[in-house]
Amino acid sequence: MSGPAPWRVGLTGGIASGKSTVAALFAALGVPIIDLDQVAREVVQPGTPLLAQVLERFGAGVREGSGGLNRRALRELVFADERARRDLEALLHPPIRARAAELSAAAGGPYQIIVEPLISESGSRKRYDRVLLVDCDEALQRTRLMARDGATAAQADAALAAQATRAARRALADDVLENSANPADLDSQVRALHARYLALARSASAAR
Numbered sequence: 001m002s003g004p005a006p007w008r009v010g011l012t013g014g015i016a017s018g019k020s021t022v023a024a025l026f027a028a029l030g031v032p033i034i035d036l037d038q039v040a041r042e043v044v045q046p047g048t049p050l051l052a053q054v055l056e057r058f059g060a061g062v063r064e065g066s067g068g069l070n071r072r073a074l075r076e077l078v079f080a081d082e083r084a085r086r087d088l089e090a091l092l093h094p095p096i097r098a099r100a101a102e103l104s105a106a107a108g109g110p111y112q113i114i115v116e117p118l119i120s121e122s123g124s125r126k127r128y129d130r131v132l133l134v135d136c137d138e139a140l141q142r143t144r145l146m147a148r149d150g151a152t153a154a155q156a157d158a159a160l161a162a163q164a165t166r167a168a169r170r171a172l173a174d175d176v177l178e179n180s181a182n183p184a185d186l187d188s189q190v191r192a193l194h195a196r197y198l199a200l201a202r203s204a205s206a207a208r
Helices: 019-028 036-043 049-058 071-079 082-107 138-149 153-161 166-172 183-207
Strands: 008-013 033-035 112-115 130-135 175-178
Touching: 008 019, 008 166, 019 033, 019 112, 019 130, 019 183, 033 036, 033 082, 036 082, 036 112, 049 071, 049 082, 071 082, 071 153, 082 112, 130 166, 130 183, 138 153, 175 183
Parallel strands: 008 112, 008 130, 033 112, 130 175
Antiparallel strands: none
């Protein structure tokens, strides 16, 4: 018989807001991290039926020379085409959710961080006990995205426009972690949140 579901914090934020950096800081404190972007890579590994379905829907332009998925090409395609984005989500979301549930059940811990960039867009708020938003202004997101991915200004703007607004993300969040300052400040914010989440998780466990 399975035990109670783990207490989960959904970690979200716009593209290039610093989610991976924040997740790494929580991981350094011993918190189990389940990153849905990493799960998404796993479920479309070469040879998987899901990769074949994605290639069939989106064509050879999103196939790498090695036979794998060219995620950058696919991202650019879906950012420019809302119908394509919806089709991709319909293909990927069910297997991603199933695999993430397996990882969560096995991970244990007083609480878990689930990194999900699109909590606002996917309507998955109810899956989490609490939502933590990594936030910064859009101009900084744009600069980081261009530096990180080599995106053009137009590509960066399209990526930002395809996601929920900053205001919508902030309205959804229980906690907001500002990631526009220096790394030491970010670390102190994470440590304070970690202490809060441990206390909340203990209270929730005691109430069961």
